[in-house]
Amino acid sequence: MTRMIPHPLLSALLVLMWLLLTRFSMGNLVLGSIIALAAGWSVEHLHPSRPRIRRWRAIPQLMAIVIWDILKSNISVARVLLLGPDHPAYHSGFVELDLQLREQNGLAVLAIILTATPGTAWLEYDAEQSHLTLHVLDLRSEADWQALIRDRYEALLMEIFE
Amino acid sequence: MSALILEYALSYAQIAMVAALCLACLRMIRGPRAQDRVLALDTMYINAMLLFLLIGMGNGNVFFFEGALVIAVLGFVTTVCAAKFLMRGEVIE
Protein backbone atom coordinates (compact mmCIF):
# COMPACT_ATOMS: atom_id res chain seq x y z
CA MET A 1 0.00 0.00 0.00
CA THR A 2 2.61 2.54 1.02
CA ARG A 3 4.91 1.41 -1.81
CA MET A 4 2.19 1.80 -4.42
CA ILE A 5 0.69 5.06 -3.11
CA PRO A 6 3.40 6.90 -1.17
CA HIS A 7 1.32 10.03 -0.51
CA PRO A 8 -2.36 9.06 -0.38
CA LEU A 9 -3.64 12.48 0.72
CA LEU A 10 -1.74 14.34 -2.01
CA SER A 11 -2.83 11.85 -4.68
CA ALA A 12 -6.48 12.02 -3.64
CA LEU A 13 -6.42 15.83 -3.74
CA LEU A 14 -4.81 15.78 -7.20
CA VAL A 15 -7.50 13.41 -8.55
CA LEU A 16 -10.14 15.72 -7.11
CA MET A 17 -8.49 18.74 -8.74
CA TRP A 18 -8.30 16.97 -12.10
CA LEU A 19 -11.99 16.10 -11.95
CA LEU A 20 -12.85 19.70 -11.05
CA LEU A 21 -10.87 21.10 -13.97
CA THR A 22 -12.45 18.71 -16.49
CA ARG A 23 -15.93 17.26 -16.56
CA PHE A 24 -16.53 14.03 -14.70
CA SER A 25 -16.16 10.91 -16.85
CA MET A 26 -14.59 7.48 -16.48
CA GLY A 27 -11.68 8.35 -18.79
CA ASN A 28 -10.88 11.50 -16.87
CA LEU A 29 -10.97 9.56 -13.60
CA VAL A 30 -8.42 7.03 -14.92
CA LEU A 31 -6.18 9.73 -16.42
CA GLY A 32 -6.37 11.80 -13.24
CA SER A 33 -5.47 8.77 -11.11
CA ILE A 34 -2.42 8.04 -13.27
CA ILE A 35 -1.24 11.65 -13.02
CA ALA A 36 -1.82 11.69 -9.25
CA LEU A 37 0.15 8.45 -8.76
CA ALA A 38 3.04 9.76 -10.89
CA ALA A 39 3.05 12.99 -8.85
CA GLY A 40 3.05 10.97 -5.62
CA TRP A 41 6.07 8.93 -6.78
CA SER A 42 8.01 12.01 -7.84
CA VAL A 43 7.28 13.73 -4.52
CA GLU A 44 8.57 10.59 -2.77
CA HIS A 45 11.95 11.11 -4.46
CA LEU A 46 12.17 14.65 -3.03
CA HIS A 47 12.15 13.24 0.54
CA PRO A 48 10.01 15.81 2.33
CA SER A 49 9.39 15.23 6.01
CA ARG A 50 6.11 13.37 6.11
CA PRO A 51 3.41 15.20 8.09
CA ARG A 52 2.05 13.21 11.02
CA ILE A 53 -1.23 14.66 12.13
CA ARG A 54 -2.02 13.83 15.74
CA ARG A 55 -5.34 15.50 16.29
CA TRP A 56 -7.68 15.90 13.32
CA ARG A 57 -10.29 17.55 15.51
CA ALA A 58 -8.17 20.68 16.07
CA ILE A 59 -7.96 21.41 12.33
CA PRO A 60 -11.48 22.88 11.86
CA GLN A 61 -10.97 24.96 14.99
CA LEU A 62 -7.71 26.36 13.60
CA MET A 63 -9.35 27.06 10.23
CA ALA A 64 -12.24 28.93 11.85
CA ILE A 65 -9.82 31.02 13.94
CA VAL A 66 -7.69 31.83 10.88
CA ILE A 67 -10.64 32.80 8.67
CA TRP A 68 -12.05 35.06 11.40
CA ASP A 69 -8.64 36.66 12.09
CA ILE A 70 -8.00 37.30 8.40
CA LEU A 71 -11.39 39.00 8.12
CA LYS A 72 -10.66 41.19 11.17
CA SER A 73 -7.21 42.18 9.97
CA ASN A 74 -8.56 42.88 6.47
CA ILE A 75 -10.88 45.45 8.01
CA SER A 76 -8.18 46.99 10.19
CA VAL A 77 -5.65 47.20 7.32
CA ALA A 78 -8.31 48.72 5.05
CA ARG A 79 -8.89 51.34 7.75
CA VAL A 80 -5.17 52.05 7.94
CA LEU A 81 -4.96 52.44 4.16
CA LEU A 82 -7.95 54.77 4.08
CA LEU A 83 -6.69 56.98 6.93
CA GLY A 84 -3.32 57.30 5.27
CA PRO A 85 0.20 56.42 6.36
CA ASP A 86 0.75 59.56 8.45
CA HIS A 87 -2.08 58.97 10.90
CA PRO A 88 -0.72 59.02 14.49
CA ALA A 89 -2.98 56.21 15.75
CA TYR A 90 -0.70 53.47 14.53
CA HIS A 91 2.91 52.86 13.58
CA SER A 92 4.62 49.94 11.90
CA GLY A 93 7.73 48.11 12.96
CA PHE A 94 9.67 44.89 13.24
CA VAL A 95 8.79 42.29 15.86
CA GLU A 96 11.21 39.59 16.97
CA LEU A 97 9.92 36.52 18.73
CA ASP A 98 11.05 33.11 19.90
CA LEU A 99 9.02 30.12 18.77
CA GLN A 100 8.61 26.79 20.52
CA LEU A 101 7.26 25.00 17.48
CA ARG A 102 10.03 22.94 15.82
CA GLU A 103 8.14 20.63 13.50
CA GLN A 104 8.73 21.59 9.84
CA ASN A 105 5.20 21.14 8.52
CA GLY A 106 3.79 23.07 11.46
CA LEU A 107 6.21 25.92 10.78
CA ALA A 108 5.12 25.93 7.12
CA VAL A 109 1.47 26.21 8.16
CA LEU A 110 2.36 29.01 10.59
CA ALA A 111 4.19 30.86 7.79
CA ILE A 112 1.14 30.52 5.53
CA ILE A 113 -1.16 31.83 8.25
CA LEU A 114 1.01 34.80 9.20
CA THR A 115 1.71 35.83 5.61
CA ALA A 116 -1.88 35.43 4.46
CA THR A 117 -3.03 37.70 7.28
CA PRO A 118 -2.84 41.32 6.17
CA GLY A 119 -0.83 43.36 8.64
CA THR A 120 1.78 40.74 9.47
CA ALA A 121 4.58 39.61 7.17
CA TRP A 122 6.94 36.72 7.95
CA LEU A 123 10.43 37.91 7.07
CA GLU A 124 13.02 35.55 8.45
CA TYR A 125 13.25 32.40 10.55
CA ASP A 126 16.45 31.22 12.16
CA ALA A 127 16.14 27.45 12.59
CA GLU A 128 19.04 27.11 15.01
CA GLN A 129 17.76 29.57 17.60
CA SER A 130 14.11 29.21 16.48
CA HIS A 131 14.02 32.97 16.24
CA LEU A 132 11.48 34.70 14.04
CA THR A 133 11.46 38.20 12.56
CA LEU A 134 8.10 39.68 11.58
CA HIS A 135 7.04 43.02 10.20
CA VAL A 136 3.79 44.37 11.57
CA LEU A 137 1.81 47.24 10.07
CA ASP A 138 -0.14 48.20 13.18
CA LEU A 139 2.25 47.68 16.06
CA ARG A 140 0.78 47.68 19.54
CA SER A 141 3.54 46.16 21.61
CA GLU A 142 6.03 43.39 21.07
CA ALA A 143 4.90 41.31 24.07
CA ASP A 144 1.33 41.59 22.85
CA TRP A 145 2.22 40.02 19.51
CA GLN A 146 4.27 37.30 21.13
CA ALA A 147 1.34 36.37 23.37
CA LEU A 148 -1.10 36.52 20.46
CA ILE A 149 0.89 34.22 18.22
CA ARG A 150 1.82 31.82 21.01
CA ASP A 151 -1.68 31.43 22.42
CA ARG A 152 -3.72 31.60 19.25
CA TYR A 153 -1.76 29.71 16.64
CA GLU A 154 1.30 28.04 18.09
CA ALA A 155 -0.53 26.09 20.79
CA LEU A 156 -3.03 24.68 18.31
CA LEU A 157 -0.35 23.86 15.74
CA MET A 158 1.71 22.05 18.38
CA GLU A 159 -1.39 20.09 19.32
CA ILE A 160 -1.95 19.10 15.69
CA PHE A 161 1.59 18.26 14.62
CA GLU A 162 3.69 17.37 17.63
CA MET B 1 -34.02 45.19 -12.10
CA SER B 2 -31.72 42.92 -10.14
CA ALA B 3 -29.93 41.99 -13.38
CA LEU B 4 -29.35 45.71 -13.93
CA ILE B 5 -27.83 46.00 -10.43
CA LEU B 6 -25.51 43.08 -11.17
CA GLU B 7 -24.58 44.64 -14.52
CA TYR B 8 -23.62 47.92 -12.84
CA ALA B 9 -21.74 46.04 -10.10
CA LEU B 10 -19.70 44.11 -12.66
CA SER B 11 -18.92 47.30 -14.58
CA TYR B 12 -17.81 49.01 -11.36
CA ALA B 13 -15.69 46.01 -10.42
CA GLN B 14 -13.98 45.93 -13.82
CA ILE B 15 -13.24 49.67 -13.67
CA ALA B 16 -11.91 49.26 -10.13
CA MET B 17 -9.57 46.46 -11.24
CA VAL B 18 -8.28 48.56 -14.15
CA ALA B 19 -7.67 51.42 -11.70
CA ALA B 20 -5.84 49.01 -9.40
CA LEU B 21 -3.71 47.89 -12.34
CA CYS B 22 -2.85 51.53 -13.13
CA LEU B 23 -1.93 52.25 -9.48
CA ALA B 24 0.32 49.18 -9.30
CA CYS B 25 1.89 50.20 -12.61
CA LEU B 26 2.55 53.66 -11.15
CA ARG B 27 4.39 52.04 -8.22
CA MET B 28 6.35 49.88 -10.66
CA ILE B 29 7.49 52.97 -12.58
CA ARG B 30 8.22 55.07 -9.48
CA GLY B 31 9.45 52.30 -7.14
CA PRO B 32 12.70 53.49 -5.60
CA ARG B 33 14.18 50.00 -5.35
CA ALA B 34 14.04 46.76 -7.24
CA GLN B 35 11.94 44.92 -4.64
CA ASP B 36 9.22 47.58 -4.90
CA ARG B 37 9.02 46.95 -8.63
CA VAL B 38 8.79 43.18 -8.17
CA LEU B 39 6.03 43.57 -5.57
CA ALA B 40 4.14 45.89 -7.91
CA LEU B 41 4.53 43.38 -10.75
CA ASP B 42 3.10 40.63 -8.55
CA THR B 43 0.15 42.85 -7.61
CA MET B 44 -0.44 43.58 -11.30
CA TYR B 45 -0.57 39.85 -12.07
CA ILE B 46 -3.15 39.27 -9.33
CA ASN B 47 -5.25 42.23 -10.43
CA ALA B 48 -5.15 41.03 -14.04
CA MET B 49 -6.28 37.59 -12.89
CA LEU B 50 -9.22 39.06 -10.99
CA LEU B 51 -10.06 41.24 -14.01
CA PHE B 52 -10.17 38.12 -16.20
CA LEU B 53 -12.55 36.42 -13.77
CA LEU B 54 -14.79 39.50 -13.77
CA ILE B 55 -14.80 39.75 -17.59
CA GLY B 56 -15.74 36.07 -17.70
CA MET B 57 -18.62 36.76 -15.33
CA GLY B 58 -19.74 39.70 -17.46
CA ASN B 59 -19.70 37.67 -20.69
CA GLY B 60 -21.11 34.51 -19.15
CA ASN B 61 -18.13 32.63 -20.60
CA VAL B 62 -16.54 29.91 -18.45
CA PHE B 63 -13.35 29.82 -20.49
CA PHE B 64 -11.97 33.08 -19.13
CA PHE B 65 -11.33 30.99 -16.03
CA GLU B 66 -8.56 29.11 -17.84
CA GLY B 67 -6.92 32.40 -18.76
CA ALA B 68 -7.11 33.53 -15.15
CA LEU B 69 -5.49 30.27 -13.99
CA VAL B 70 -2.64 30.67 -16.50
CA ILE B 71 -2.05 34.26 -15.35
CA ALA B 72 -1.97 33.14 -11.70
CA VAL B 73 0.62 30.43 -12.44
CA LEU B 74 2.74 32.78 -14.54
CA GLY B 75 2.62 35.45 -11.85
CA PHE B 76 3.82 33.02 -9.20
CA VAL B 77 6.74 31.73 -11.29
CA THR B 78 7.78 35.24 -12.35
CA THR B 79 7.76 36.63 -8.84
CA VAL B 80 9.64 33.70 -7.33
CA CYS B 81 12.32 33.95 -10.04
CA ALA B 82 12.65 37.70 -9.56
CA ALA B 83 12.86 37.37 -5.76
CA LYS B 84 15.44 34.61 -6.10
CA PHE B 85 17.46 36.82 -8.43
CA LEU B 86 17.30 39.71 -5.95
CA MET B 87 18.43 37.45 -3.13
CA ARG B 88 21.30 35.63 -4.78
CA GLY B 89 22.09 37.49 -7.99
CA GLU B 90 21.39 34.38 -10.06
CA VAL B 91 18.34 32.24 -10.65
CA ILE B 92 19.82 28.75 -10.96
CA GLU B 93 22.94 27.93 -9.00
Add this chain to the structure above:
Amino acid sequence: MTHLHQLPPVAAVLIAIFVVLGSSLALLGSLGLVRLKSFYQRLHAPTLAYSYGTLLIILGSMAMFSLIEERPVVHEIIIGVFMMITTPITLLMLGRASLRRDRDAKLGHDERVPPRTRATDAAKPPAPDQAAPR
Protein backbone atom coordinates in the same frame (compact mmCIF):
# COMPACT_ATOMS: atom_id res chain seq x y z
CA MET C 1 -25.64 40.61 -20.95
CA THR C 2 -28.72 38.44 -21.44
CA HIS C 3 -27.45 35.61 -19.26
CA LEU C 4 -27.75 37.84 -16.19
CA HIS C 5 -31.56 37.87 -16.50
CA GLN C 6 -31.67 34.13 -15.81
CA LEU C 7 -30.53 34.69 -12.23
CA PRO C 8 -33.03 34.90 -9.36
CA PRO C 9 -33.15 38.47 -7.98
CA VAL C 10 -31.86 37.73 -4.48
CA ALA C 11 -28.87 35.81 -5.85
CA ALA C 12 -28.09 38.62 -8.30
CA VAL C 13 -28.01 41.21 -5.51
CA LEU C 14 -25.84 38.96 -3.31
CA ILE C 15 -23.38 38.32 -6.16
CA ALA C 16 -23.28 42.06 -6.85
CA ILE C 17 -22.38 42.74 -3.19
CA PHE C 18 -19.63 40.09 -3.26
CA VAL C 19 -18.13 41.41 -6.48
CA VAL C 20 -18.20 45.05 -5.37
CA LEU C 21 -16.64 44.28 -1.97
CA GLY C 22 -13.93 42.06 -3.46
CA SER C 23 -12.90 44.50 -6.16
CA SER C 24 -12.94 47.38 -3.67
CA LEU C 25 -10.55 45.44 -1.43
CA ALA C 26 -8.23 44.81 -4.37
CA LEU C 27 -8.37 48.50 -5.34
CA LEU C 28 -7.56 49.48 -1.74
CA GLY C 29 -4.58 47.14 -1.80
CA SER C 30 -3.17 48.79 -4.90
CA LEU C 31 -3.91 52.23 -3.44
CA GLY C 32 -1.92 51.25 -0.37
CA LEU C 33 0.93 50.16 -2.62
CA VAL C 34 1.14 53.77 -3.84
CA ARG C 35 0.40 55.56 -0.57
CA LEU C 36 2.53 53.75 2.01
CA LYS C 37 5.99 55.05 2.73
CA SER C 38 8.48 52.18 3.02
CA PHE C 39 8.87 48.80 1.34
CA TYR C 40 8.04 46.76 4.42
CA GLN C 41 4.79 48.67 4.87
CA ARG C 42 3.97 48.18 1.21
CA LEU C 43 4.46 44.44 1.63
CA HIS C 44 1.20 44.37 3.60
CA ALA C 45 -0.95 46.23 1.08
CA PRO C 46 -1.48 43.58 -1.65
CA THR C 47 -2.50 40.91 0.89
CA LEU C 48 -5.93 42.55 0.85
CA ALA C 49 -6.29 41.53 -2.79
CA TYR C 50 -4.67 38.16 -2.12
CA SER C 51 -6.91 37.05 0.74
CA TYR C 52 -10.46 38.32 0.81
CA GLY C 53 -10.43 40.16 -2.54
CA THR C 54 -9.79 36.91 -4.40
CA LEU C 55 -12.06 34.90 -2.10
CA LEU C 56 -15.09 37.16 -2.57
CA ILE C 57 -14.75 37.38 -6.36
CA ILE C 58 -14.28 33.60 -6.60
CA LEU C 59 -17.37 33.01 -4.46
CA GLY C 60 -19.39 35.39 -6.66
CA SER C 61 -18.18 33.68 -9.82
CA MET C 62 -18.92 30.21 -8.45
CA ALA C 63 -22.43 31.19 -7.38
CA MET C 64 -23.18 32.86 -10.71
CA PHE C 65 -22.04 30.04 -13.01
CA SER C 66 -23.63 27.40 -10.80
CA LEU C 67 -27.01 29.14 -11.03
CA ILE C 68 -26.77 29.83 -14.77
CA GLU C 69 -25.65 26.36 -15.82
CA GLU C 70 -27.81 24.65 -13.19
CA ARG C 71 -25.02 22.33 -12.09
CA PRO C 72 -22.38 22.93 -9.41
CA VAL C 73 -19.46 24.78 -11.02
CA VAL C 74 -16.68 24.73 -8.44
CA HIS C 75 -13.50 24.81 -10.51
CA GLU C 76 -12.81 28.40 -9.38
CA ILE C 77 -11.88 26.92 -6.02
CA ILE C 78 -8.63 25.74 -7.64
CA ILE C 79 -7.59 29.38 -8.08
CA GLY C 80 -8.40 29.94 -4.41
CA VAL C 81 -6.30 26.99 -3.25
CA PHE C 82 -3.48 27.97 -5.61
CA MET C 83 -3.45 31.54 -4.26
CA MET C 84 -3.54 30.27 -0.68
CA ILE C 85 -0.44 28.13 -1.29
CA THR C 86 1.62 30.45 -3.50
CA THR C 87 1.06 33.88 -1.96
CA PRO C 88 3.02 33.15 1.25
CA ILE C 89 5.90 31.81 -0.84
CA THR C 90 6.20 34.90 -3.03
CA LEU C 91 5.79 37.39 -0.18
CA LEU C 92 8.18 35.47 2.07
CA MET C 93 10.86 35.30 -0.63
CA LEU C 94 10.43 39.00 -1.44
CA GLY C 95 10.67 39.92 2.24
CA ARG C 96 13.79 37.84 2.76
CA ALA C 97 15.40 39.19 -0.40
CA SER C 98 14.81 42.80 0.62
CA LEU C 99 16.00 42.12 4.18
CA ARG C 100 19.22 40.69 2.76
CA ARG C 101 19.62 43.63 0.39
CA ASP C 102 19.00 46.14 3.19
CA ARG C 103 21.66 44.51 5.36
CA ASP C 104 24.16 44.76 2.53
CA ALA C 105 26.07 47.96 3.29
CA LYS C 106 27.11 48.54 -0.31
CA LEU C 107 23.54 48.83 -1.56
CA GLY C 108 22.40 51.25 1.16
CA HIS C 109 18.96 51.08 2.72
CA ASP C 110 15.94 53.25 3.29
CA GLU C 111 14.76 51.63 6.53
CA ARG C 112 16.64 50.42 9.58
CA VAL C 113 16.35 46.64 9.71
CA PRO C 114 17.13 44.29 12.61
CA PRO C 115 20.56 42.67 12.35
CA ARG C 116 21.18 39.02 11.50
CA THR C 117 21.52 37.91 15.14
CA ARG C 118 20.39 39.56 18.33
CA ALA C 119 22.70 41.64 20.50
CA THR C 120 22.99 38.88 23.11
CA ASP C 121 24.28 36.47 20.49
CA ALA C 122 26.72 38.90 18.92
CA ALA C 123 29.57 37.78 21.21
CA LYS C 124 29.38 34.22 19.93
CA PRO C 125 31.42 33.44 16.81
CA PRO C 126 29.23 32.92 13.75
CA ALA C 127 28.30 29.35 12.95
CA PRO C 128 30.64 27.75 10.41
CA ASP C 129 27.98 27.29 7.75
CA GLN C 130 27.09 30.99 7.98
CA ALA C 131 30.67 32.15 7.73
CA ALA C 132 31.45 29.97 4.73
CA PRO C 133 30.97 31.66 1.38
CA ARG C 134 27.97 30.43 -0.49
